[in-house]
Amino acid sequence: MVAAFAPYAANEHHSRGRRYDEPSSIYRGEYQRDRDRIIHSTAFRRLVYKTQVFVNHEGDLYRTRLTHSLEVSQVGRTVAVALQLNEPLTEAICLAHDLGHTPFGHAGQDTLNACMRDYGGFEHNLQSLRVVDELEEKYADFSGLNLMFETREGILKHCSTRNARALGDVGERFLARKQPGLEAQIANIADAIAYNNHDVDDGFRAGLLSLEQLREQPLFGNNYDEVHRRYPQLDDRRLIYEIIRRMIGAVVSDLIEETGRRIAAASPASIDDVREAGKPLVSMSEAMYEQHMSLKRFLHEHLYSHEQKLAMTREVQAMVQDLFSVYMDDVGTMPDQFARAARSAAGSARARIVADYIAGMTDRYAISAHESLTG
Numbered sequence: 001m002v003a004a005f006a007p008y009a010a011n012e013h014h015s016r017g018r019r020y021d022e023p024s025s026i027y028r029g030e031y032q033r034d035r036d037r038i039i040h041s042t043a044f045r046r047l048v049y050k051t052q053v054f055v056n057h058e059g060d061l062y063r064t065r066l067t068h069s070l071e072v073s074q075v076g077r078t079v080a081v082a083l084q085l086n087e088p089l090t091e092a093i094c095l096a097h098d099l100g101h102t103p104f105g106h107a108g109q110d111t112l113n114a115c116m117r118d119y120g121g122f123e124h125n126l127q128s129l130r131v132v133d134e135l136e137e138k139y140a141d142f143s144g145l146n147l148m149f150e151t152r153e154g155i156l157k158h159c160s161t162r163n164a165r166a167l168g169d170v171g172e173r174f175l176a177r178k179q180p181g182l183e184a185q186i187a188n189i190a191d192a193i194a195y196n197n198h199d200v201d202d203g204f205r206a207g208l209l210s211l212e213q214l215r216e217q218p219l220f221g222n223n224y225d226e227v228h229r230r231y232p233q234l235d236d237r238r239l240i241y242e243i244i245r246r247m248i249g250a251v252v253s254d255l256i257e258e259t260g261r262r263i264a265a266a267s268p269a270s271i272d273d274v275r276e277a278g279k280p281l282v283s284m285s286e287a288m289y290e291q292h293m294s295l296k297r298f299l300h301e302h303l304y305s306h307e308q309k310l311a312m313t314r315e316v317q318a319m320v321q322d323l324f325s326v327y328m329d330d331v332g333t334m335p336d337q338f339a340r341a342a343r344s345a346a347g348s349a350r351a352r353i354v355a356d357y358i359a360g361m362t363d364r365y366a367i368s369a370h371e372s373l374t375g
């Protein structure tokens with residue numbers, strides 16, 4: 001596959017490759033194959049019933065982890081193409097970034113992490129890598145999806161030093177304090193751009209955020225003023241959409257332009273120069289970053305910590321804690337495949353199998369499992 005990529009883009013011909021050798025495809029590039037493997041994975045299909053912010057049964061229009069991942073991918077691809085970077089790789093990383101997420105969003109992740117405190121903890125980012133490296137069972141010859149190094153590098157956004165040591169090649173950069181490739185850097189920021197914007201939409205729809213509150217945010221407020229001036233008769237729903245699309249447009253354009261400047265200044269000759277650059281080259285301008293962070297803090301304060309959400313959080317915490325302790329006490333209450341593996345394991349290894357099982361659950365599966373175990 002020949003594409004007009006910049007010299008510092010990820011390139012399958014200079015890749016660190018797959019863990020297990022496979023013949024190449026006639027029709028698809030290696031990162032296209034990775035993207036396809038991710039879309040065909042079981043974990044990807046489960047994202048449709050996993051919470052982003054609003055629990056799945058709260059309403060049909062709220063983002064789920066699947067639609068969130070698709071929105072991340074759309075943002076990421078735009079930026080990658082504009083900067084002549086590797087679009088299929090960017091898309092693959094974006095689509096895979098939340099594969100390891102637990103049911104019930106951050107409340108689920110934090111609770112499972114607390115349950116796993118004595119067993120090495122639980123981190124959804126690391127779990128996403130575990131899903132593509134180990135847990136998917138799709139191939140006769142190996143466990144996992146056998147993705148390219150650069151895709152795995154991008155999926156693993158953060159990592160503790162202790163975990164990095166255990167991860168081998170893909171953990172090295174955390175020990176050497178290096179950056180990942182630009183496609184991975186894009187996916188990371190595309191995630192934040194996507195949720196900042198869609199959570200405004202979902203929060204407003206849920207009635208947890210008001211126009212008055214939102215207008216105090218410069219990113220929202222400036223666009224509000226402009227849209228309101230041009231279309232004074234617009235109803236609130238359409239007004240919000242018009243503002244959000246302008247917000248995404250402004251942030252993405254700023255990101256492309258600022259990153260272009262930073263790449264020009266650093267003039268990397270290869271992806272390895274990008275890795276050695278000392279800091280990420282993909283970045284918004286300082287002014288835009290401040291507005292973006294202000295909105296993010298606002299969402300934390302007024303949406304994610306809203307009393308209505310906290311009530312749901314407490315319910316979810318109890319559910320995940322119950323599931324964890326029931327399965328740890330009697331591994332035979334898990335399905336056969338997990339029960340068998342857990343019986344032949346002890347301590348942290350056993351707890352990890354329980355965590356894998358719980359993390360893989362969709363919201364509604366977890367709710368019904370909890371009901372049948374606790375009555």
Ligand code: MG
Pocket residue numbers: 068097098191
């Ligand atoms: Mg995400």
